[in-house]
Amino acid sequence: MAGLIRTGAITVGERMPSVRQLSKLENVSISTVTAAYHLLEEQGWIAVRPKSGYYVRRQVRDSLEVPSTSEIQSRPVLATTSQLVMDVQREISKPNAVSFSRAIPATDFPITRHLERTYTRLSRMRKHLGIGHTNPVGPYELRQQIAHHAVDAGVAISPASIVTTAGCLNAMGLCLQVLTQPGDVVAVESPCYYGILQLIEAYGLKAVEIPVHHQTGLSLGALKLAMEQWPIKVVLSVSSFSNPLGCSIPDERKKELVLLLEQYQVPLIEDDIYGDLYFGRRRTRAIKAFDTQGLVLLCSSLSKTIDPQLRVGWILSERYYQELLHRKFLNMLSTPILPQLVSAEILSQGIYERHLRHAREAYQYRYRHLVDLVSEHFPTTTKISRPQGGIVAWFELPKHVDATELYHYGRKHDVLIAPGEMFSLNKQYQHCFRLNYSARWTPEKEKAIEKLGQWVAARCST
Ligand SMILES: Cc1ncc(COP(=O)(O)O)c(C=O)c1O
Structure with a gap:
């Protein structure tokens, strides 16, 4: 059927044969035709119109080709x-x-109402004001839920190696504070989420931009060349469904990337904020899933999956845990307890x-x-x-x-x-x-x- 659409034998806007018709025509079961139509729908060839049937969709344009090159395109520059x-x-x-x-x-989505109700209930039930600063590590119940969900990304971590933060950008900022000094060189993706560029500017760092391929993400060849050429202190990557391209580094290349980090002993700050929002059949693995030396610091938050107003994020790191905790304490003493408790409760239920x-x-x-x-x-x-x-x-x-x-x-x-x-x-x-x-x-x-x-x-x- 896709071939017929491609060659124009069935044109845009035209109704596809009904499931029953096609089943008779091809001498296959109704469920086979339904499955085939679902597949065509998933691939963007056809769309269902309720109570009317399937119709041929306008074809998706060619995807954006971003040159993925193993040449380094930029020298380290101070971020402004x-x-x-x-x-x-x-x-x-x-x-x-x-x-x-x-x-x-x-x-x-219904989760917004659920969030409101949970906030109201917990603010009545649990004391959160008039209790002074809370422990900077963040409540155990939240860290336990984060550890539980990390398994989906292939990461096994103890709640004792998790620091909660005020969102993902704050998490990455704390990591940069621990891993760099002003004037250091860091490697970033190109194009790069502008929040990361702003952090780099705030800490007086220089950035080398590494090309990102529109389908396979960060170019490992270019990163390797950059590592050979410049004293790169840290790599930053939005590894799954990057912002702005929406692409991911395939799992097998994530493994290769970790080997490269190990070879040069360079840590990587992984921003996995979009990891749960995959369009494929299953979640991609985090780079951290392949990390055996503690070189990957995984940062994330609930800002893209639930609501950025929560300002609930986290860092997973065994190796740098104590320094990160100290940095959090120096930066903000602790983060508000109520949003963290609300998040813990939402994450613990099937509703999430x-x-x-x-x-x-x-x-x-x-x-x-x-x-x-x-x-x-x-x-x-x-x-x-x-x-x-x-x-x-x-x-x-x-x-x-x-x-x-x-x-x-x-x-x-x-x-x-x-x-x-x-x-x-x-x-x-x-x-x-x-x-x-x-x-x-x-x-x-x-x-x-x-x-x-x-x-x-x-x-x-x-
Ligand atoms: C890739 C990426 N990381 C981090 C952030 C900021 O997240 P948060 O609101 O949790 O600080 C954003 C927000 O746009 C983002 O796109």
Whole structure:
């Protein structure tokens, strides 16, 4: 059937033969046809219309090709992040704006209500105010749940090697404080989540940007060359469903990466914040799953799976545990207890797993809808990434089209995007931008995509 669609024998918008018809035609069971249709749906060939049947979808554009090279493209440079980052942050709270700029999860899932109820109940039941500072390690029940969930990523760790933090960025900041001194060189992904670049700037570090392939993530060849050439102190990687490309380092390459770290005795800060939001059949492993020498410090939080307002994150590290704890104590004494207790309770119940199943399915659907809209409204030269999980997509426009100008145009018309300029220390992504597709689609949001597409089309035709 995919072949028939590919060759145009069945065209876009056309209804597929009914399950019953096809079962008769091919002399196979109804369940075989249903399974085949599910597969075609999963691969993006067809979509179901309730009470009507299956229809051929508009075809997904070619995925974004990002050159993956074993040449090092950048020298270590002192991080100075774009002014645009704060500009984009300020715009976030603009009322009436349609925002695609923030990598935040959707709020239309039942877990939001569950969260509210748990907060209310626990704030009545357990004393959390008037108790002074709590132990900086974080409550045992939360660390136990984090250890329990880490098994899904292939990581076996004791709650005694976990430090809780105020979110994932805070976790990575504490790791950098422990592992680096101002002026040190660190290796980051390119394109890189701008929060990481900001941390590097805050600690006076230099960064070498390592190319990321749109499907296989961080280029190990380029990283090896960088390690040979520069005194790299730490590597930072969003290993599963990176921000902004949505790609993952395949498990077997994660193993290779750990061997490289061992060879050079360089630690790696792994940001696994999107790990639970996979679109495939099972969770990918964390790099830490292959770490036998304690060189990998795994950081994560509930900011992408539940709500960034919780500000609950963590670091898994046996080797650097004491130094991390000391750093947390120096930075903030401790983190608020109530959100941590609420998180522990949510993680301990089946509702979290159910929520993840639901969210993963919704995000996949919402991404596909974004692709449909882009196919309709953007010129054919637009490239869009094919995330394997997570909540953001990366766009590449023809080189002469300035995505920062698109950002300013969108801002004027109350449509917010994240310009590519923010994702690197040199100007290599000026023609790119990132959109968040997590929220439910509304006519207003669809219109906003159309508006962006019209602007790009006008630029491409000149
Ligand atoms: C890759 C990545 N890491 C960390 C963060 C920040 O997480 P948190 O809100 O838990 O500090 C983000 C948020 O956008 C992110 O995309």
